[in-house]
Amino acid sequence: MLPFALKLVWCVLCTSGTIGSWMTVMALGSSLGSMWASLSFCIGLTVWEGMFCLGMIWRMDPLRMPRAFCVAQTVLMEISIYVLGGLTTSFCIATSLHILKPKKWGDVAASFRWRSIYIIPAVVYPVVASAVQLTLVFKFDAIHPTNDMHCDATGPLWVRLVGHTIPLVLVIPSVYLSLISMRRVVRTLRHVERARCDDNELLRQMRRERRGHKTTEPAELADSASRRQSVDPAEAVTRLDFCLPFFRHPRSSARPPTPGSVKSNGEDYRRTSVASSSFPTFAPIGKPSAEAGDDIATVASPWLEEESNAPTSNTGHEELELDVKTHEEDDEVTYRLGYRERAGTPSKVSHLANVPAYTPQIQRLLVFQVAFPFFLVFTSLSSIIDVAAGRTAPTPFGTHHVVLVTAAWGPALTFGSLQSVRRQIRAAFWRR
Missing domain, CATH: 1.20.1070.10 (Rhodopsin 7-helix transmembrane proteins)
Incomplete structure (x- = not known):
């Protein structure tokens, strides 16, 4: 038992x-x-x-x-x-x-x-x-x-x-x-x-390219800045497609263009201009100043409304300003690499x-x-x-x-x- x-x-x-x-x-x-x-x-x-x-x-x-x-x-x-x-x-x-x-x-x-x-x-x-x-x-x-x-x-x-x-x-x-x-x-x-290893390798490669990128010579920067200052304001507005939203316009005695004038000038330009085969030149990135704040907000607003993935909140602008301060010596291409990396890269394993x-x-x-x-x-x-x-x-x-x-x-x-x-x-x- x-x-x-x-x-x-x-x-x-x-x-x-x-x-x-x-x-x-x-x-x-x-x-x-x-x-x-x-x-x-x-x-x-x-x-x-x-x-x-x-x-x-x-x-x-x-x-x-x-x-x-x-x-x-x-x-x-x-x-x-x-x-x-x-x-x-x-x-x-x-x-x-x-x-x-x-x-x-x-x-x-x-x-x-x-x-x-x-x-x-x-x-x-x-x-x-x-x-x-x-x-x-x-x-x-x-x-x-x-x-x-x-x-x-x-x-x-x-x-x-x-x-x-x-x-x-x-x-x-x-x-x-x-x-x-x-x-x-x-x-x-x-x-x-x-897939995660491949995604991390892409980020590391972007960082290496950014560190190894050479900045533009001072003479070229000065020459580019002088050429940029001679552009007519109305023409500058029509070239927004080739400029980044954080571009700092030179100070002018004239009032900044209103959104309505920007839109009308842009439409007139698109109807009358012929596309150029030359690659556009980019202006150097300068440190944003207090006087240029209004100008930046006025020009960047239409661009930000068109781009759904760009930062539109105050936090996003603060990150852009912080990046400008950190990379004062970098040229525009290097800055764009840094911004895209922080904004997020498409992942192979997103799903x-x-x-x-x-x-x-x-x-x-x-x-x-x-x-x-x-x-x-x-x-x-x-x-x-x-x-x-x-x-x-x-x-x-x-x-x-x-x-x-x-x-x-x-x-x-x-x-x-x-x-x-x-x-x-x-x-x-x-x-x-």
């Missing part, structure tokens, strides 16, 4: 694990937007673990249990195993559908909604498996009390073997889904890491920018998916060994007893550390 202390410990572990799994699985379902699977799983787990723990009324001794309770315990525990197996397979399918689309890793709820394909593992499989097992149990009158923790179909012993090996039909699809999911996760993370943020969640889903087929094989291991050894009675303490505890604590240990799950649990307790 098994010691009563072991039975008591097993009962406490199964009860506490079931309570923890209720909180974890329901919180996970709330975060995934899939309450149908979470609620069904928790009900199936409660029936399985509850019928096992009810045996404590008779000190978990099948020889003391009434016949009616033995039959009910055997039937309900068998059905619960098939229901849990079908629901877990549906969860594995949903996990694979979610993992195979890395661009939608942020939209978890879309993958875990009810689909018609889930009818086969969640409904058809439990019904067919239960019908086959219960037919064998009642046909051969296989329920007999033995030295165990709960009643089971033990005479003949191969009936219990059939009941424990029926879930193995789920191993092949589960393993296949696990392998393709693992392969996709590894490839996605490697792609993101490689996967948040992939690392979802990695912990994906890892937990993948761990649960990979562990499921191992649990199925481990559950039937003792029955296979007993039948292969030619025993007439089952082993008093087998692998299926270990699975009772791991099934109770597995969801809580796997998903309990997720930030979204902890947030849902805290919110549920705070509302109370």
Whole structure:
């Protein structure tokens, strides 16, 4: 006979694990937007673990249990195993559908909604498996009390073997889904890491080009400045397409042109001028002064309104002014390189920018998916060994007893550390 202390410990572990799994699985379902699977799983787990723990009324001794309770315990525990197996397979399918689309890793709820394909593992499989097992149990009158923790179909012993090996039909699809999911996760993370390295190398190359760029000679700067000062104001306005918004115009006694005159002069110029094939010359960047502030604001405003990506807030102008002060000695080309680098360069992984943020969640889903087929094989291991050894009675303490505890604590240990799950649990307790 098994010691009563072991039975008591097993009962406490199964009860506490079931309570923890209720909180974890329901919180996970709330975060995934899939309450149908979470609620069904928790009900199936409660029936399985509850019928096992009810045996404590008779000190978990099948020889003391009434016949009616033995039959009910055997039937309900068998059905619960098939229901849990079908629901877990549906969860594995949903996990694979979610993992195979890395661009939608942020939209978890879309993958875990009810689909018609889930009818086969969640409904058809439990019904067919239960019908086959219960037919064998009642046909051969296989329920007999033995030295165990709960009643089971033990005479003949191969009936219990059939009941424990029926879930193995789920191993092949589960393993296949696990392998393709693992392969996709590894490839996605490697792609993101490689693309980020390329993106960082582009930034480093831009910095090297900026540091190695030679500034314009002072004589050329002076000559360019003199040529720029001789330009007529009306013509200067028409050349806004070749000037940067932060260009500082020379001071003039005339009032700065109004936006209306700028627009009219620009339209007249576009209608009458002929495009030049020579590359435009750029004026040097001077340090902005207090007197030129109004002029800068007047000329830069139309340009900023046309460019949607340029900074239009006060913070953006402050950054431009800070850059001018820092790079007083640089020419205009160097300044544009610095501005573009700070404004942001297009990333090759922009569509996967948040992939690392979802990695912990994906890892937990993948761990649960990979562990499921191992649990199925481990559950039937003792029955296979007993039948292969030619025993007439089952082993008093087998692998299926270990699975009772791991099934109770597995969801809580796997998903309990997720930030979204902890947030849902805290919110549920705070509302109370």
